[in-house]
Amino acid sequence: MLAAGFVALPVFALLPWLGGFAVASAVSYIADEALHVRSPGFVRRLATLQLDRTLRFAVRTVMLLALAERMDASDAMLVAALAVFSVHFALVMLYTALHHAVRRRRVLPLVVRNLDMSALPLPQQPPALLFRRFLRKLLHLDLLAHVGLLVALGTGTREWAYGGFALTVGITAVAVLTLAVQYLRARHMPVREDVFTEVNRQLAAYGPEVALYFSFAAVSRDFMYQVNMWIETLERLDRRPLIILRERASFRHLSRTRLPVLCVPKADDLAELDLSGLRVVLYPGNAGKNVHMLRIAEAKHVFIGHGDSDKLASSNRVSKVYDEIWVAGRAGRDRYRRVRHAISDAAIVEVGRPQLAPIRLHADRLPGPRPVVMYAPTWEGWSDDDCHTSLIPMGTRLIEKLLAEDVRIIYKPHPLTGKRSAEAAAADQAVRDLLHADNERRQAVRAQSDLAAVRPRLTEIRSRLDELAGRQKGDDAQQTREARLPEHDDAGEWHTLHAEWHRLFWESHGTSRHHVILEQLPTLYECFNQADILVSDVSSVVADFVASLKPYVLTNAHDLPDEEFRAAYTTAGGAYLLDRDCTRLPEILGSVRTPANDPMAPYRRTLKEYVLGPDHPTSMERFNAAVNALADKGAAELAEDRLLLEQTDLVG
Template identity: 75%
Template sequence: MRGKADLLLVFLFGASFAALPVFALLPSLWGFVAAVAVSYVTDEMLHSRAPGFIRRLATLQLTRTMRFAARMVMLLALAQRMGASATVLVVGLAAFSVHFAIVMLYSAVHRAIRARRTLPVMVRNLDMSGAGIPKQPPAYLYRRFLRKLLHLDVPAQVGLLVALILDDVYPAYAGFAVMTGLAVAALLALLWQFRRARRTPGEDQMIDALNQQLAGYRPEVALYFSFAAVSRDFMYQVNMWIETLEQLDMRPLIILRERASFRFLSRTWIPVVCVPKADDVAKLELPEVRVVLYPGNAGKNVHMLRVAEAKHVFIGHGDSDKLASSNRVSKVYDEIWVAGRAGRDRYQRVRHAISDSAIVEVGRPQLAPIKLHADHTPGPEPVVLYAPTWEGWSDDDCHTSLIPMGVTLVEKLLKENVRVIYKPHPLTGKRSREAAAADQAIKEMLQADNARHGGAKAEAAIAAARTRLQQIEDRLDELAGQSDGDDAEQTRLARVPDRDGSTEWQDLNDEWHRVFWESHAAARHHVILKRLPTLYECFNQADILISDVSSVVADFVASLKPYVLTNAHDLPDEDFRAAYTTAGGAYLLDSACARLPEILRSVREPRHDPMERSRRALKEYVLGPDRPTSMARFNAAALALAEKGRAELAEGRGEGHRPVVIPSQRTDSFNMPDSVEASAYQQSDGSDSGEQTDPADLVGLVDPAG
C-alpha cells in the first residue's frame, strides 16, 4: 500500500464483499445496491493504484473472475430471498452461465491469437513491411479483454436490481439480453480476428525476412545483450553505448535476447533485433560481422560466443572497483576494453587468467555530457547527490551503504543545511529487506523535510509542469519507436528511420531537463527513481557526490568535482584506498558520518579542498587521457580488431580451414540461474517456450551494477 488512501480502499473493498451475503440474506435491497456499487468502484481503483495487492488476492484464488462470480451468486440469492419468480431466477442463472462460458471461450481464442502473434524475432529500424505480419486486433478486443468482458455483467446486475425495485420482470430480461448479446458479439468479432491471425508468417519465414534485411544492411559490428531479470530496467547497460555505436566508422547492429528489453530501449537509428531462442540466434546470417561487443557478462552470451568468425569483446557498463568488474570468466573474450590504466591494473587480480595483451584502453566515450567542475556554478546551498549502489546478489558482493549507514547519513545531511538529490540504484531492495526499509525511510525523511520548507509551493510548481513533461516524454517514446502495439505489431511497423531525428531527440531531452529542474527548484530535495532525469544530469546539478564502490564514482571522476566514498566498515584509510582505486581522489566517510561537516567544507570553501590535486591525477588513471578523445580511441580499437579478424579469417581459408560454429550442447537438466523473475516472465509471455538452456549459461553471471 502506498498510503492511507490505498488502505481505505482496501478496507472498503473488503467490507463491501463481506456485506454482500449479509444484505442478500436479510434481505436488504438498498444495502445490497450500495455494497455492490462500492465493490465495483474499489475493485477498479485498486487495479490502478495497488496492482500488487490485486496480484496477491489472485494467489489466494480470489481472482477477478471469482469476484464477479461471487457478485452474481449474491445477486441471485437476493432475488430469491425477495420472492423473484422461478422463471427470472432460471433465466438469470442461464444468462450468467452463458456469459461465463463465453468469457472462457474468448480467453481461449485470445490466447491462440497471442500464440500466433508471438514471433521468433522482434525488429526495430529495419523495413519489415514485406514480412506479411497481420495488423494487431483492435485494442478494445485485444487489450485488457478480461476486464471488459466481465464488466458486461453490469447491464444484467442493474436490470435485475431495477426489476426488484419496480417489481417488474422486464428490466431483468432486458439486462440479461444486453449482457448476452454483447458477449456473443465480442466473441464473434474476436473469432474474425483469429482468422486473420492465422496468416501470421511462421518461424522460418520470419527469420528469412529478417536475414534479407540484414543482407541489405550488412552489419559489421554487433552489440549483444542479455540479462535474465527482465522485469527491471537493465537496458541502461545498452543505452549508455548507443551514441558511441552510432559514431563508429562501421555499420552497427544491436542484438537483444529478452522481449521485455524493447520497453526500455532508448532512441536509435541502429537496427535492433530481439531473438529470444538460442536456436534462432544461430539462424541469423551475419557474414560481415567481425566484432561483437558485450556490455554484460550474462549466461546467454555463450550463444553468440560460439560464432568463431567474429572477435568477441567485453566492454562492460562502467569501470567499477568491484571484484565483479574483473571477473575471471572474461577470459572467454578475445579482448577486454577498459577506460584507462586503472581498468588494466584491476584485471591484474586475475592475471593468471587474463592476459595483459587482451586488455585495451579505450576511454569512456559516453561521459561527454558531464560538465567540468570549472564550468559549474554552485548555488547558495550545497547540492549533495547521494547515489548508493544496491545490495548485490549476495552478502559477499554487498557494497551498499544503505543498510549500515544510509539513514544516519541522510539525517546528518539534513542537519547540515544542504539540498539532497537521492538517486538509488534501480535494483535497490531487490534482495534485501533491510536495504528496502532504509531506502523507504530515506524517501520519507526527504519528503518530510520538503514539507517543512514550503512543500505546498513546490508541489504546485511541479504539478503545473507535469503536463508539459509528459508531452515531451510521449514524444521521446514515439521517437524511440515505442508504441502500444504488441511485439508483432511493432515489428510489422518497423521501418528504416530518419537519422535526422537525433536533433529533435536531443532538443527534447534538453527541454525536459530544463523544465524539470526549473519546476523542481522550489523543492529542497529530490528523489530520482525514473529514467529521467539521467544520472549524468544529476551529476551536473550536484556540487558533491556521496556514493559507494561502483561505476557511478568512476564516471563522476570525469567532472573533477569533490566526491565521497562510504567506508561503511570503518577500514583504516590506507587499507581502503589500497583496496579501491577510485578512493585515491575521494574523501572517505566513516559509518557514523562524523567526518561529514569537514568534508562539506570542500564545497562551502573551495580553497579548502585538499583532494583536488589527487582527483586530477586520478581522472587520467581511471578514464584515460583527454587526447585523443575516447570516441577516437574506441573507434580505432573497433576498426583494428575487425581488420585483425578479417586477416585471420582470410589466413584460415587460405590454409583450407573452414570457420566453424560450435554447436550448442543441449540438456534438459539445467535452468537459467538467479532468474525467478525471468521464469515468471517467460511463463506469461511464452518467449522461451520450448527453449532449453546450454549448461555453459550457468557460468560467469556478474553484478549488473558494474
C-alpha cells in the first residue's frame, strides 16, 4: 500500500486528477503510520535506503505542489504553499535540534533508585506530548496544509488553503517555542561534581557494607535474571547491601527492590563514588568491566554466579581474580578442583541456593491423567565449544514424540535462543508451531474464553508490579529526580500479586493446553511447580530443578555411552538420559505415570544434597553467615593494615 500510494502520487499529479491524488495521499499516510506501529523493522530498513520518514513527507509535499501547478493554481497560492512547507520543515529541523540538546543536557553521569535525591535541583522532564515520538507528531502537522490546499483546489476557495497554512505553521511554531522553554530549564541541570557530592552524601548516610555488582556488554531484560534472582537474598542480609549496575538498559529491567541502586556507565564516574565502607562485593557474572570494581582494595571480592551447572562457565579460570568463590554445594567445589590452577580449595565456600525456596517438593504435587512435561532447552552458547542445546539436533523430534504420548507440554526456551544460530531459531519456531497446531486441534475454546475473562486483571496486576519494581515513566534524570527512600516494605504486596497472577494464569488456561513461555511471567520456578517432569540440557536449570526431587531428563544429543555421559556431567547422576531419537521416552514417562516405578528417585535425593547442599541450616542462613564472616575478615585485615602503617610511620 505504501509503494502503491507513492507510485500513484506523481501519476495523479501530472494527469492531473484531484480525487485520485487525494486517495493516494491518504493511502500513503495511513500505510506509513501503520508500518511504524506494526513493522518498525521494515521502516528501519527503508531508512537505510535513505527513504526515511522525513523524505517520504517531502516527496508527498512536492507532488502536492506539482498537482497545484498542473491545476493552474494562482502564483500567489503556489508561492505561499512553497513558503509554508519550507518554513514547516525548517521549524521541524529547529525542534529536532532543541530536542537533542535537551536530551543531552538531561543525561546524568549516573542513575539512582531508593536514595533520597530531592536535594539535587533536577528540572522536570518535558511533557511526553513534546518529547516522545516528536518527529511523527510534527511532520503530521503538514496534514492541515495539505487538506486545506486540496480543498481549495477542488472548490476554488483560496481561504481553505490559507487557513490550513496558518494552522500548520502556527501550531509548529508554538511547539518550537514551548520546547525552547524546556531547553532553558534544562540548562539549569546540576553539574557533574554536584551530582557526585549529593550521591556520596547519601551513601555516607546509608553506609553500604555489601555490594552486588553487575555488568554485561549486550545487556537487556534477558540478562537481568542474573541480578533479579539475588535481590530477595540481599534484602535479607544482616549487612546493608547496595546494587551497582553498569549499563543503563539493565537499570530499566531491574526487579522490585527497596535496596539503593546505582547505575554508573563510565569507569571514571564509578571511581568518583565513595565506596570505602564496602567490605564484600558480590559478582553474579564474569564481565570485562568487573576490573573497574576489583580495584577497591578495602573490600573482599566474591564470585557468586547466576546458577550452578556443568557448563565450562561454572568453573572458569577467570575466577582466580576473586578472593572467594561461593558455590551451592560440594559439586561446585569438586568442579573447580578438576580445573587445575583455577583457585585454591580454601577459597571456595558452599552457601547453597537461597533462591530455590519457592520450588515445591515432589510430594506436594500429584500427576494428573495427562502428565505435564516441561521442556526447557538451553541456548546455543557463544560458540560451538559451549553449545549444549538439544533444540537443533532433536527438539522437534522430542516434541512430536511427546505429543504422541498424550502429555501436556510447557515449553520455556532460554531467552537467548536463536541469538547466534539461525538453526536454533528455526528449531525453536518449529517447536512453537507444533504446540500451537496441537492446541488448535484440541480446540480449547473454553480455555480461550477463560483467559479473555481474566486478561484485564492480569494486565492490572502486571502494571502494579511494574510500579512496585520502580519502573517509573520518564528519562533517567526524571527517575533520579523522583528517587526516594522507600516509605515501607512492599514485599508482602509484591508476593501476593505474584501469587494471584500465577493462580489466574494457570487456572484460566485450563488443563488441556500446551504453553509456550517467553515472558518473565510465569517465572521459571512457577513452571517447575506446574511440571511433573523436566526435559532439559546441561544447564543451571537442571541443578535448580533437582531441589524439587521430581524426575528429570537430560538430553544426550550426541548419544554418548551412559557411563561416559554421567561421568562428564554431575547433574546426570539423578537423571534419566534421553537419546537423540527419543526411543527411551515412553519408558521414562512411566516414572511419572507410575511413581512406584521410579528407579532414579534415590539417586535424586543423594544428588540434591551434593549439588545444592544440606537442607539445614538453610541456604539463606549459610549465605548470610558467609557474608558476615567475610566482612568481618576484611574489616580485621583492614584494621591490621592500618595499625601496621601507623607503626611504620612512628618508626620512620
